[in-house]
Amino acid sequence: MSISRRRFLSWMGAAGAGTAALARPGHSATTQHFEGYADAGAVLFDSVICIGCRRCEAACNRVNDLPAPERPFDDLTVLDERRRTHWDSYMVINKYYPNGKENPPVYGRMGCNHCLEPACASACFVRAFDKAPTAAVTYDETVCVGCRYCMVACPFEIPTYEYHKVISPRISKCTFCHPRLEKGLLPGCVEACPTEALTFGTREDIIATAKERIRRHPDRYIDHVYGEKEMGGTSWLYLSGVPFSQVGKREDLGYIAAPKLTSGALAAVPIVVGLWPVLLTGIYAVSKRREKIAKEEKENAVAQAISAEKAEAEANLTQEKEKAKKDKEAAVEKAVKKALEDAAKEAEEAGKKDSEEES
Amino acid sequence: MEKGRSLVRWTGIGLAFLLIAITGMRVQGVEAPYKEPEGLRADILVIDTLKVFGELERPAVLFLHDQHTDALEKQEKGCKTCHLKDASFTLIPDTLDEAIRRIDPLSPKFKRLKDESRQEVMDIYHDECIGCHTRTADEGYESGPVTCGECHQKEPEVVSVRQEMGMDLSLHYRHVKAREKKCGVCHHKFDEIKDQLFYAKGEEGSCRYCHREVKEENRISMRLASHVACVNCHRDMVDQQKETGPIRCAGCHSEKMQARIKKVDPLPRMERNQPDAVFVNITETAEMSADMKARMAAVPFDHKAHETYNDTCRVCHHEGLETCSTCHTLAVAPDAGKKVNLEQAMHQENTKTSCIGCHMMEQAPKECAGCHNFMPKDRKQDDAFCKVCHSVAPAQAAAADKDEESQKAANVLEARKTRMDPIPESEIPETVTIKAIEKEFEPAIMPHRKIIDRLQKGVASSKLADHFHTDRATLCQGCHHNTPPAVKPPKCSNCHGKPFSEKKPIMPGLMAAYHRQCMECHKNMGIEKPAAVDCAGCHKEKKK
Numbered sequence: 001m002s003i004s005r006r007r008f009l010s011w012m013g014a015a016g017a018g019t020a021a022l023a024r025p026g027h028s029a030t031t032q033h034f035e036g037y038a039d040a041g042a043v044l045f046d047s048v049i050c051i052g053c054r055r056c057e058a059a060c061n062r063v064n065d066l067p068a069p070e071r072p073f074d075d076l077t078v079l080d081e082r083r084r085t086h087w088d089s090y091m092v093i094n095k096y097y098p099n100g101k102e103n104p105p106v107y108g109r110m111g112c113n114h115c116l117e118p119a120c121a122s123a124c125f126v127r128a129f130d131k132a133p134t135a136a137v138t139y140d141e142t143v144c145v146g147c148r149y150c151m152v153a154c155p156f157e158i159p160t161y162e163y164h165k166v167i168s169p170r171i172s173k174c175t176f177c178h179p180r181l182e183k184g185l186l187p188g189c190v191e192a193c194p195t196e197a198l199t200f201g202t203r204e205d206i207i208a209t210a211k212e213r214i215r216r217h218p219d220r221y222i223d224h225v226y227g228e229k230e231m232g233g234t235s236w237l238y239l240s241g242v243p244f245s246q247v248g249k250r251e252d253l254g255y256i257a258a259p260k261l262t263s264g265a266l267a268a269v270p271i272v273v274g275l276w277p278v279l280l281t282g283i284y285a286v287s288k289r290r291e292k293i294a295k296e297e298k299e300n301a302v303a304q305a306i307s308a309e310k311a312e313a314e315a316n317l318t319q320e321k322e323k324a325k326k327d328k329e330a331a332v333e334k335a336v337k338k339a340l341e342d343a344a345k346e347a348e349e350a351g352k353k354d355s356e357e358e359s
Numbered sequence: 360m361e362k363g364r365s366l367v368r369w370t371g372i373g374l375a376f377l378l379i380a381i382t383g384m385r386v387q388g389v390e391a392p393y394k395e396p397e398g399l400r401a402d403i404l405v406i407d408t409l410k411v412f413g414e415l416e417r418p419a420v421l422f423l424h425d426q427h428t429d430a431l432e433k434q435e436k437g438c439k440t441c442h443l444k445d446a447s448f449t450l451i452p453d454t455l456d457e458a459i460r461r462i463d464p465l466s467p468k469f470k471r472l473k474d475e476s477r478q479e480v481m482d483i484y485h486d487e488c489i490g491c492h493t494r495t496a497d498e499g500y501e502s503g504p505v506t507c508g509e510c511h512q513k514e515p516e517v518v519s520v521r522q523e524m525g526m527d528l529s530l531h532y533r534h535v536k537a538r539e540k541k542c543g544v545c546h547h548k549f550d551e552i553k554d555q556l557f558y559a560k561g562e563e564g565s566c567r568y569c570h571r572e573v574k575e576e577n578r579i580s581m582r583l584a585s586h587v588a589c590v591n592c593h594r595d596m597v598d599q600q601k602e603t604g605p606i607r608c609a610g611c612h613s614e615k616m617q618a619r620i621k622k623v624d625p626l627p628r629m630e631r632n633q634p635d636a637v638f639v640n641i642t643e644t645a646e647m648s649a650d651m652k653a654r655m656a657a658v659p660f661d662h663k664a665h666e667t668y669n670d671t672c673r674v675c676h677h678e679g680l681e682t683c684s685t686c687h688t689l690a691v692a693p694d695a696g697k698k699v700n701l702e703q704a705m706h707q708e709n710t711k712t713s714c715i716g717c718h719m720m721e722q723a724p725k726e727c728a729g730c731h732n733f734m735p736k737d738r739k740q741d742d743a744f745c746k747v748c749h750s751v752a753p754a755q756a757a758a759a760d761k762d763e764e765s766q767k768a769a770n771v772l773e774a775r776k777t778r779m780d781p782i783p784e785s786e787i788p789e790t791v792t793i794k795a796i797e798k799e800f801e802p803a804i805m806p807h808r809k810i811i812d813r814l815q816k817g818v819a820s821s822k823l824a825d826h827f828h829t830d831r832a833t834l835c836q837g838c839h840h841n842t843p844p845a846v847k848p849p850k851c852s853n854c855h856g857k858p859f860s861e862k863k864p865i866m867p868g869l870m871a872a873y874h875r876q877c878m879e880c881h882k883n884m885g886i887e888k889p890a891a892v893d894c895a896g897c898h899k900e901k902k903k
Contacts, residue, residue, distance in 0.1 A: 044864070051878065051891040076892060195878065196871030201864035209864040216735030 034257070036116045036233065040135035041181060042203035043190055044210050046239040047247050048220050050107040050197035052079060052095055059192030060091050063177060082248075085110055087160045090174040091189060098246035106240070108247035112137060112158045112174035113227055114235035119258030123153030128171070135203065135235040136176035144171060155231055155253050176235070203235060210239050232257025401616075402426070402608030403519040406484070412477035417511035420484075421519075425607045434500055440491075441469055461595055467583075524585070524611040526566075527670040529623045540630075545588060549577070561632060564680050565673050628666065631680070635663040636768035638756040639705065641684055656749035657756035658705075658714075659771040664822070677712050708737060714748070718823060726817030727824070728883035730837030733876070747829055750775075777822070779831040786846055787811055793898075795852050796870050803898035805877075811835070813884075838876055851876075 058073035060066070066088045071078055079095040086092075091111030098106055118137045121129035128144040131137055146169060151159045162169035177187035185191070190198040199209060210225040226238035231253050238249060245251045400423055407419035431440055445466035466472045470487045474480050489505050496502035504510050526534075538544045543558030545566075550557050566588075570581040579587070589604065589611075596603030605611050640657035669675070678686065686694075687704035703713070710716040722731035751771055758764035787808050794802035814834050818824035828834060832844035839848035855872035867875060878891045889896020 049875065053892045053894070194870055194874045196867045196875070199864050205864050212865050216738070218736060 034117050034131075034232070036203055036235065037131075037133045037135065039202050040133060040235065041176075041200055042135060042206040042235045042237060043176075043187065044199045044201075044206045044237045044239065045109045046197045046199070046210075046213065047106050047108055048217075048239060048241045049195050050093070050109075051195055052076065052093060052105065052107040053194065054078070054093055055192045055194060056109075056189035056198060057089065057091065057093060059188040060174075061089070063180065063188035064090060064175065066090070079107075083110075085112075085158055085160055085173065087162045087164075087172045090172065094248055096242075096247050098242040106242055106247055108240075108249065109238070110156075110158075110248060112176070112236070113156055113231075114174075114176050115231055115257065116233040116235065117231075117257035117259050119153040119155060119231070120150035120159055122259035122262060123149040125149070132178060134176065134178055134181040136178035136181060137173075138175065138178050139171055139173065141168075141170045146171075153258065155250065155258060203237075206237055210237055213239060229255040231255075232260065398517050399520045400425075400517045400609075401519070401521045401613035403517060403521065408474060408480055408484075409477055411474065412480075417507065418513050418515075420510045421512070421515045421517055423517065425609055428607060430495075430501070430503075434495065434498075438465055441487075442466055443468075443470065443472055445472055461598065467586075520614065521608075521612045522614050522617060524617065525671065528629060528666075528672075529626055529670075530620060531629070532623050532626055533621070535630075544592075563631065565671070565676075567673065568679055626667075628663070629672070633662060633666070633680075634761060634765040634768075636660060636765050636772055637662055637682070638751065638758075638764055638768050639683065640753060640756055641689055641701070654753070656746070657751045657753055658748045659751055659756075659768040659775075661772050674711055674717075718827075721823055725883060725885045727821075729814070729817075729880040730834075732883040733837070733840070733879055743829070747827055777825045779825075779828065779833075781815060782831050782835075782846055784808065793873060800894065800898040800900055803873075810838075817884075837880075 054073045054076065061069065061073070069089070079093065082094055083089075083092045091109060094108050094110060095105045096108055097103070114131075114135055114137045116131070118129060118131060121127070121131060121137065124144075125147070126143045126145055128140045129137055129150060130140070146161075148159075148161055148171070150171060151157075151161060159171045159173045161171055177185070177189075180187060186200050187198075190200045199206065201209065207225060207228055210228075214221045214223055214225075220241050222240050222243060224240075224244070226240070226244050226249055227234035227236055232255065238244065238247075240247050240249075243251070402423055402425035404422040404424050405419050406422050407415060409415055427441075431437065442465035444463060468474070470483050471480070488503070488510070492503040492505050496505075534545070535542075542560070542563050546558060546563040547556040548559045548562065549555075549569075566584060567581055569578050570584040571578070572580065572582075574580050574583075578584075590606055593603045593606050597606065605616065610616050637660050638657040639660045640655070665675070666672075672680065675683075683704055684701055687699055687701045689701055691698060691700045699707070705713055706715045707713040708716050708719055711720060719731075722728065751768075756764070756767065758767055789806075789808045791805045791807045792802050793805060811834065814837060818828065818834070830844035832846055832848070835846075835848055836842070836844055838851075839845075841854070842848050851872055852869055855867060855869040857868055877897070881887075882891070894900065
């Protein structure tokens with residue numbers, strides 16, 4: 001291995017900078033502001049007109065086949081508690097006392113605002129959320145993996161989760177009555193509202209209506225249509241006679257759509273996902289090849305060394321063998337010679353009994 | 360600074376009175392002392408005199424003037440304990456001048472005549488206040504603080520409930536009567552050549568026309584002027600053992616004491632040669648080009664009646680008693696008054712000084728609010744509405760002099776029929792059953808005639824309503840809106856036909872039209888039952 005840790009990191013850094021530079025045009029391409037589908041619907045909630053009767057909640061429950069609540073919808077003491085959306089309630093009306101308890105209450109709605117550029121959809125990596133041409137932000141439970149990133153992403157804290165279900169829990173949130181809209185029906189809540197505190201129309205008309213109401217009764221309304229620009233614009237819009245923060249609306253969200261805030265980082269994802277493997281594979285291949293070459297060289301050297309050794313050993317062996325042969329021959333010769341001498345001596349002594357063997 | 364000075368001057372005046380009151384002449388009860396609840400005071404003077412020399416090192420001192428007046432009274436001491444004699448007042452002519460001379464004018468400042476230097480003023484306050492508090496305590500009286508933080512409080516223990524004081528028509532009349540119509544006692548003008556004040560008969564106006572919030576040129580502030588004039592004169596009256604007005608701070612500036620000021624009823628009319636009736640239009644002169652001459656029909660205006668609708672003349676005559684068109688010309692000009700042209704001066708909303716603005720405020724009571732709150736603000740009125748006021752052609756309004764104009768205008772007003780005959784009961788349906796969109800609930804039975812009775816009763820005593828409700832069916836338009844007045848107006852469902860119209864979201868559908876009309880009117884008229892969420896209060900739920 002000839003890559004040091006330091007060198008590896010510096011390569012990685014350079015690769016990162018490269019992908020960031022490449023990502024820039026990608027980033028600007030995703031910041032096209034989406035103004036919503038033409039003729040898409042929108043709902044105006046007017047807290048000046050809302051009387052807090054909860055008929056919208058009841059209708060929502062009915063049209064969506066949600067389980068019956070613990071306390072019935074005509075029990076208005078429910079409003080004494082601050083509530084939020086739940087897996088079995090897609091929208092809730094809350095009661096606020098912005099002018100003190102001695103003055104009449106003001107009602108606010110909490111539910112999906114159906115953003116033009118939904119944060120939930122941009123956070124979802126299986127594309128379970130979609131902004132439908134009816135303006136509804138729809139949810140496809142068949143692809144949802146239950147990561148709940150949408151719940152984290154939503155600036156309005158709307159999506160909820162069926163934590164109680166062990167098998168295939170779903171995300172739950174207002175559907176904008178998407179199936180009803182497709183049939184040309186009004187959303188359940190809008191249809192049920194006895195005072196049209198909930199009004200439905202095209203987003204253009206709804207904004208015009210809201211502004212006309214402000215113009216006709218400037219003394220009753222805050223001169224602002226909440227949702228016209230908030231988070232890049234939403235398909236549910238709100239009017240109020242008191243600052244929106246006092247009827248449960250966040251005023252710190254700004255006018256930039258959530259996906260735009262993350263597009264810089266997210267736009268780099270394809271680049272990272274697409275390019276980095278190539279780069280890393282390249283780095284891997286280069287190092288792999290180097291390793292291979294080194295191995296081959298080493299093997300050759302070893303083989304050579306072995307064969308040389310072998311040859312030398314063989315040469316030594318033959319030498320040794322020859323030497324041994326020679327020694328043997330010499331020994332034999334010597335032995336023979338000695339035997340001959342001994343035989344001669346024996347013959348000389350002729351009668352000597354003791355004889356010794358030699359090898 | 361002016362504030363501080365005037366307050367201190369006021370202090371001096373008050374204390375001067377006290378001295379006199381105590382030394383010798385025991386006067387009949389000038390005012391029953393009134394005590395505000397703990398911590399709430401109408402007599403707080405903020406001593407922040409050193410501000411003129413730069414930043415304050417410590418919090419300003421809240422000085423309770425009436426408390427000191429009372430304390431000195433107990434010790435049989437008077438105003439001169441704190442205030443020095445000052446002969447440099449610009450004196451007011453006539454009797455007020457005499458009054459001030461009689462009672463020895465005192466400087467409103469505390470123990471000095473002028474603010475010389477920071478150190479000097481500071482020393483005066485510290486030495487004199489602390490010195491007096493120490494001596495008083497030594498003498499065995501209840502006394503004030505002597506340490507820094509007790510006076511210079513970061514979080515003061517008292518809260519000011521001081522109310523603005525002003526002279527309304529009733530109080531003015533009482534002064535007129537008491538002074539036997541000697542207007543010059545108070546009213547004066549300034550002669551620039553002779554450099555003195557003089558009284559000009561027939562040119563009297565509100566003090567505030569010259570004496571503004573703060574001192575302007577040589578005209579002292581309204582605050583100082585009123586304290587010098589009112590309190591000094593009251594002191595003099597006390598001096599002469601006559602019944603008179605308040606001298607202590609709370610006497611004029613606490614809400615409770617203001618409520619105790621006697622109201623004259625019936626109130627005789629102010630005598631200032633004002634006309635009974637006028638034409639509101641442009642006074643045409645020979646040198647006016649044809650373009651500048653009035654083209655709009657003149658408005659006969661019942662001046663005499665309007666005098667009784669407000670507490671003071673200042674409500675309309677906010678800068679002077681001249682006619683409106685003296686300042687508010689047809690075209691806008693850069694001069695102060697002319698920035699608002701005549702049209703705006705008469706029609707601007709949300710102000711009490713314009714005709715329409717004031718009339719619209721008159722629609723606020725709940726008798727009127729049921730219908731009028733529902734109507735959009737700043738809406739384009741139809742031509743017939745303009746003619747309700749603009750009823751006399753310019754040529755017919757022309758007059759040789761003011762008397763003739765007044766007579767002509769009065770004649771027009773006299774000839775005007777003020778009240779429409781009501782629609783006979785037989786023509787008004789007694790009940791209306793609303794069943795067009797009956798679904799979950801049984802039909803609602805609306806007590807139609809009862810509603811009309813209630814509306815009619817509400818406007819029965821209103822001359823304003825009589826004037827502008829020009830048709831006997833005008834009242835019907837409260838509900839049957841956007842349609843000409845008629846005894847048989849279109850039904851709600853004629854316009855609000857569909858339960859919901861996507862094409863026209865500004866116009867509510869029939870269900871919302873009913874609910875909103877009823878509920879908003881009930882809310883505006885203060886009708887609490889049935890509550891908006893009490894569905895069965897109007898229509899019973901159908902048995903399932």
